[in-house]
Amino acid sequence: MKQKAIYPGTFDPFTNGHLDVLERALNIFEEVIVVIAENCQKHALFTIEEREAMTREVTCDYPGVTVEVLHRGLLADYARQVGARAIVRGVRQVKDFEYEFQMSLLNRQLYPEVTTVFLMPNVKYTYVASSIIKEVAMLGGDVSKFVHPCVLEMMHQKREEQN
Template sequence: MRIGICPGSFDPVTLGHMDIITRACKIFDKVIVAVPVNPDKHASFTVEERMDMLRTVTQGLNVEVDCVRGLLADYAHEKNAAAIVKGLRAISDFEYEFQMALTNKKLNPEVETMFLPTSVENMFLSSSMVKQVAGFGGDISHFVPECLLERINERLCRTARG
């Protein structure tokens, strides 16, 4: 079984994330969508909430949602993954992701990193942008899965006001 890992903060899940996850599902027998536990990062949603949202939007896909506690390279080894799948929006993403790919390869020579360019309609889309637009009361319905819209708006608008 060929396993791919799609790591990300998913804070919150966007249509751009879903584009990459869905396309990875066509390449791998199983895709693990992995949310890292990073106590140094302040997220709008807890790891558990992000995992729950991911389980909701990936129902019916060959996806397992999990969290990563530690190095992604070690996690990939534990899960016997063939590749780490990363979405790229722009050239600016590439430099950082390439550095991470080389680091992961050094730590785990068995795992490859695969870069998938985002679809044109999602090139501008990021979780940070969604948070900013929602925080000012803007319409994020074109940026996040419909089934999560109310939940995301409730949290991000409350965060912006409070």
């Protein structure tokens, strides 16, 4: 049986830090579904359709990766529905871990068969957060070291639209 995991997030935008965590997950799991979700507590720069398109573009050369959108519902229910046995979460710092630890315990209550796997990105991405990347890019800063070229182009387009 294939070992399947889901890697959820808002991915607004999908950064090289996200890609690093995905690559690490692929060293463990045969199949990883990148699940793009809405988060009403975050102000998205990109629509969910744009985030799906950029994530598909960035991950298109990775065998075993699929990209899906979760429009509604609980992540634990989605994991059960697709037969995932693990939820992959990237953890950059202690603050991330505190939140993710709570979520993993809740998901375990909702779907006892699922395990949350915490993966740390390469140290060069520990300070890379989508929110910071968005802010720097929208102010005209160079974020090319932190995102795939297609994401960079989409960010330039967003900046032009907003100016």
